[in-house]
Amino acid sequence: MAASVEKQAGASETGVECDVVVVGAGFGGLYALHKLREIGLSVRGLEAAPDVGGTWYWNRYPGARCDVPSLFYSYSWSPELRREWRWTNRYAGQEEILNYARFAADRLDLRKLIQFDTKVARATFDEKNERWIVETDRGGRLGARFVVMATGGLSVPNTPDIPGVADFEGAIYHTARWPQEPVSFEGKRIGIIGTGSSGIQAIPMIAQAAKQLVVFQRTPNFSVPARNRPLTDEDHESFDAGLDAYLASLEQSDFGRVPPTAFTADVPPRDAQWKHYEKLWQEGGSGGFLKAFPNILVHPGVNEVAADFVRQKIRETVKDPKTAAALSPEGYPFGVKRLCVDTDYFDTYNRPNVELVNLRDEPIEKISVHAVDTAARHFELDALVFATGFDAVTGALLAVDIRGRDGATLKDAWSEGPQTYLGLTVAGFPNLFTITGPGSPSVIGNVITNCEYHVDWIAECVTHMRRYGLATIEPDEEAQVAWGRHVAEVADRTLFPKANSWYLGVNIPGKPRVFMPYIGEGYRTTCKEIVADNYRGFTFGEAAVREQAAAE
Numbered sequence: 069m070a071a072s073v074e075k076q077a078g079a080s081e082t083g084v085e086c087d088v089v090v091v092g093a094g095f096g097g098l099y100a101l102h103k104l105r106e107i108g109l110s111v112r113g114l115e116a117a118p119d120v121g122g123t124w125y126w127n128r129y130p131g132a133r134c135d136v137p138s139l140f141y142s143y144s145w146s147p148e149l150r151r152e153w154r155w156t157n158r159y160a161g162q163e164e165i166l167n168y169a170r171f172a173a174d175r176l177d178l179r180k181l182i183q184f185d186t187k188v189a190r191a192t193f194d195e196k197n198e199r200w201i202v203e204t205d206r207g208g209r210l211g212a213r214f215v216v217m218a219t220g221g222l223s224v225p226n227t228p229d230i231p232g233v234a235d236f237e238g239a240i241y242h243t244a245r246w247p248q249e250p251v252s253f254e255g256k257r258i259g260i261i262g263t264g265s266s267g268i269q270a271i272p273m274i275a276q277a278a279k280q281l282v283v284f285q286r287t288p289n290f291s292v293p294a295r296n297r298p299l300t301d302e303d304h305e306s307f308d309a310g311l312d313a314y315l316a317s318l319e320q321s322d323f324g325r326v327p328p329t330a331f332t333a334d335v336p337p338r339d340a341q342w343k344h345y346e347k348l349w350q351e352g353g354s355g356g357f358l359k360a361f362p363n364i365l366v367h368p369g370v371n372e373v374a375a376d377f378v379r380q381k382i383r384e385t386v387k388d389p390k391t392a393a394a395l396s397p398e399g400y401p402f403g404v405k406r407l408c409v410d411t412d413y414f415d416t417y418n419r420p421n422v423e424l425v426n427l428r429d430e431p432i433e434k435i436s437v438h439a440v441d442t443a444a445r446h447f448e449l450d451a452l453v454f455a456t457g458f459d460a461v462t463g464a465l466l467a468v469d470i471r472g473r474d475g476a477t478l479k480d481a482w483s484e485g486p487q488t489y490l491g492l493t494v495a496g497f498p499n500l501f502t503i504t505g506p507g508s509p510s511v512i513g514n515v516i517t518n519c520e521y522h523v524d525w526i527a528e529c530v531t532h533m534r535r536y537g538l539a540t541i542e543p544d545e546e547a548q549v550a551w552g553r554h555v556a557e558v559a560d561r562t563l564f565p566k567a568n569s570w571y572l573g574v575n576i577p578g579k580p581r582v583f584m585p586y587i588g589e590g591y592r593t594t595c596k597e598i599v600a601d602n603y604r605g606f607t608f609g610e611a612a613v614r615e616q617a618a619a620e
Contacts, residue, residue, distance in 0.1 A: 086110040088530075089202050089212040091188050091468070093178075094122020095169060096503040096519030097218030099143065102176045103527045104216075112210060113182035114202070120182070121169040122220050124162055129243040129266060129455075130251075130273035132162035133296070135354055135409040136514050139307045142168070144318055144517060145524075149175060150311075154304070159296045159353075159409070183208070190469040191215055193498060198539045198611065200499065213539075216526060217465055218503045218519070221511040224463030226456050226575055228261070232435040239451040243270060244458060253277040256450040259440050261432075263289055267455030268408045272416045274453070279421060282447050284440070286427040287568075288397045290378050291408035295352025318517060325358070325512050325587040326365055326562050333362040338373055345377040354407040365403055366562045375402040385414040394426040400567035406511070460570045461506050461584040462486050472497035485582030489543030489551050489605060490595055492522060498540035498609065501526050506584040507555050509591055511571075525595060533608070540609035547605030558588035 086109075090100045093115035104111050117125045134141050138160035143149050153171055156164060173179055187205040194201055194211075202210040225244035233240070241251065243266040257280040260267060267283075268291050275281045307314075341361065348356040363370050379396040386392035395414065416422055430444040440447045462482065470478040473496045481487065481496060488494050491508025492501055503522045504510040510518060533541060543551075559565055565572065565583055573579035598604045 083209040083211075084112060085211045086112045087212060088112070088214045088216060089114065089191075089200065089210050090216045090218055091202075092122060092218035092220060092223075092464075092503075093117070093120040093173070093182050093184075094124070094218065094220050094223075094519075095143070095172075095516050096220070096523065097122065097216075098169065098173055098176070098178055099145075099520060100216050100218050100503065100523045100526070101178050101181050103523050104530070105181070107527055107531055109530065111181055112212070113178070114186050114188055114204060114210075115182055115184050116187045118184050119166075119170070120173045120179070121166045123222050123244075124165045124169060126223070126245055127243060127266065128162050128166075128246045128248070129241075129270045129453075131269035131271075131411070132243075132246075132266070133159050133269060133294070133409075133411075134161075134165060135159065135265070135294075135407075136516075137353070137355075138164075139299070139303070140314075140514060141165070141516055143172065143520065144315060145520060155299055157296055157298055158303075159294050188468050190471070191500075192471045192475075193473060193500075195473060198498070198609065214499045214501065214530065216501045216503060217468075217505070219464035219468075221461045221464075221504055221515070222458045224459040224467055225454075226459050226463075227454055228456055229577075230432055230435050233452075235437050236435050236452060237437050238449060240454070241451065242454045242456070243267070253451065255279045257448060258282070258451050258453060259284060259447060259449040260453040260455055262455035262457065263287070264455065264457050265289075265406060265408045266457065268410045268413045270453065270455055271422075272410070272412045275416050275419055275422050281422045282425060282440075282449065283417075283422065284425045284427055284432060284442075285394065288395050289405060289408050290375070290397050290402050291410045291413055292349065292354055292357055292378065293352045294409045294411050295350075296411060325509075326558070326589065327362050328589050329362045330366045331363070331561070333367075335363070335367060335370055336361060341370065341373045342377060345374060349377075349381065352409075354409050358403050358407060365401075365564065368401070368563065371401045371403070371563055378402065382414055386417050388417070391417050391424050394424055401563040404562075404564045404567045405569040405571070457570055457575060459576050459579070460573070461510055462573070462579075463576075465502060465505070470497065470500070472500070483580075485580035486584060487548055487552050489548045490591075490598070491586065492525065493541070493543050493606070495543045495545045495548045498542040500542075506582075507551060508586050510585045512585045512587055521592060521595075525599075528599070529603075532603070536608075537611060538608040539611035541603070541606055544605055544607055551605075554588075555586050556583060558586065559583040562587065 088104050088109050088111045090097050090113045093113055101111050101113050119125055137158055138155040188202060189205045190203040192201045200212050200215045225242050253274050254277050256278055258274055258278045259282045261284045263285045344360055361370055382396050383392045417424055430442040433441050433443055438448055466479050476496050486506035488505050488507040491505040504518050568574040571585055572581050572583050
């Protein structure tokens with residue numbers, strides 16, 4: 069296929085020619101480079117960071133750790149990688165996960181395919197030649213038949229526009245862009261804004277060093293203990309013994325957050341629920357809670373028991389009743405924001421050097437040279453930490469000027485919210501694939517296995533196109549609209565839309581309120597059925613170059 073691309077345009081026009089440009093070198097991008105090269109395509113990778121790892125390169129804040137057990141937060145497709153890498157903790161920290169990404173890139177010999185320190189500025193579909201022209205911030209131009217956006221759902225930081233922040237003379241950090249060099253908070257007065265997942269992980273660590281830590285909280289979050297610990301030989305042996313069943317489950321399961329039995333399941337007695345939650349609390353981790361009962365995410369009564377349980381645990385842990393009340397989530401269901409997993413988070417508020425500021429009672433009015441002023445108080449600070457999350461799922465895609473047929477931009481196409489078919493493709497943007505894009509399970513569950521499935525689907529699709537001499541693929545507008553409607557209908561049957569979460573994009577001013585992940589059962593089954601039905605809902609284009617040659 070590379071040869072046919074070169075016939076369409078010489079290297080002098082675009083600089084570099086290949087079959088596929090992969091944008092991003094996180095776990096999805098690395099696997100895409102490997103898999104697409106394996107099926108015989110010429111591939112080039114572009115990565116904004118100076119190294120591989122994606123979100124695990126940038127998010128190196130104190131306490132950064134995955135909330136998926138490390139034995140499962142691994143590539144499932146490679147026996148060699150599994151044999152040669154040994155995780156040390158139940159929940160791996162950022163450094164260990166980044167080292168795993170580096171190990172995979174080196175073991176698979178992928179670095180030579182990637183141009184680091186390079187952002188994609190623009191990607192334009194050349195309709196005449198049926199290929200993409202990709203332009204970088206370094207002046208480079210690449211021509212490719214396909215573009216795979218492996219930019220990640222949690223990669224563009226969200227920094228609130230607070231009056232006076234530019235005047236602050238102390239150090240300012242963002243959890244999503246943490247410095248590579250060590251940061252010392254010893255003996256300093258620190259303010260941290262945000263109590264989502266990154267804030268909940270960072271706060272206990274920063275509190276151990278800081279002279280004073282002021283936590284500015286707008287919305288309290290549900291969090292359960294991680295109970296992290298070193299992995300033992302028995303842990304590894306148990307995982308290996310169940311490996312075949314686990315790998316089979318990846319092929320057979322649809323990994324929906326809401327199982328088919330959710331809407332017909334009985335409501336268990338409150339005492340039985342409470343007893344089960346106590347067991348899960350002692351075991352640690354979020355997975356058990358979210359699957360504790362089939363209807364926990366659809367039945368308000370069942371969900372409220374879980375919420376009450378966690379609120380009771382907060383009251384038992386935090387000594388000051390006012391602080392405990394402020395830390396207790398109210399007004400939205402349990403588990404419909406990404407459930408946080410922590411180590412000593414609520415205990416941290418018993419430390420004499422930690423103070424919680426409830427922004428619902430006293431919002432921040434301004435930041436000055438050395439302080440943060442709320443409606444009620446003045447806090448002198450040496451440094452600020454923004455733990456304010458991401459422009460999730462769509463942020464990285466819309467950060468690139470992507471232009472499809474007739475010069476239409478992705479930004480305009482998604483002005484009222486993202487529209488995709490299966491979270492993989494977009495009408496009007498031929499041969500553009502989005503790994504874990506909106507409308508797919510994406511950030512729900514284990515992101516690595518979600519990425520793997522999309523890469524495998526793309527590889528199968530491209531192989532199909534090569535077999536039948538097809539030049540382009542894109543979804544029908546009608547199929548795309550129907551899929552978007554289905555994604556929304558599935559979400560609306562659950563409790564998920566009842567929380568103002570980043571799943572809906574409400575953390576970004578002006579972002580359309582659309583529930584972006586697909587949370588129903590049957591995603592993989594649906595994808596397989598569509599492929600088996602001759603790629604139902606997709607339109608394929610014949611190669612213009614071949615048609616021109618035939619005419620001549």
